[in-house]
Amino acid sequence: MSKMKKLIILVIVCIIGGYFGYKYIMTGGERNLETENSAFVVSSSTIYDEFLSNPELSTTKYLNKAIEISGKVSAYENNLVTLDGKISCLLKTNEKVVLNTSIVIKGRVTGFDDLLEELKLDQCIIINDSI
Template structure:
């Protein structure tokens, strides 16, 4: 094989590995939060206080974990619910929720946005 072919094959392997690695990290692998047991149950205010006081410690504790968070709905988007103006939850399935109602959300913590001071969750569902 020529040197150019070996380099091309190497590049294809690296790009393919990078693509699948990126997708795995961004989607959390093949997880089903619905069937997982919550590792932590807390309120939106309490979890926000933990991140405000020490975001590094709170990130180590909650990142990529399944949590159940209770709070008052302060904003409703197409597939996003915000609790206590502090926790943004990306819903798996759009649901009708009234602003001002008290709900429990189960989801996977994807990170804390220091700029917006908002905790982000994905794969969320409303616990009934």
């Protein structure tokens, strides 16, 4: 194989590796939120109001951070819990969730959807229900 072909293959491998490395770093990767300390403990209305009033500052403050968020379950389907119609929490495991009950969920903030005006969390676990 010529040196030029080897160089092209090396560049392609570096680009692909760089892309996946960047993606892993930016998304925070899979973390164990059960043992990780929460950076913030907030209510769904408090954090939602923060994102509505200043989305850029709130994104900087909360993005990829583990938080505990309390609220009332307004919807539940396929491991997706919605708190107060404003916060979407994707649960790590299939758990029984009762509508219209108060709950505390710990998860990683993945962003705020401006179009739907909805805060999104993933890797969520239920800390306490019926508080």
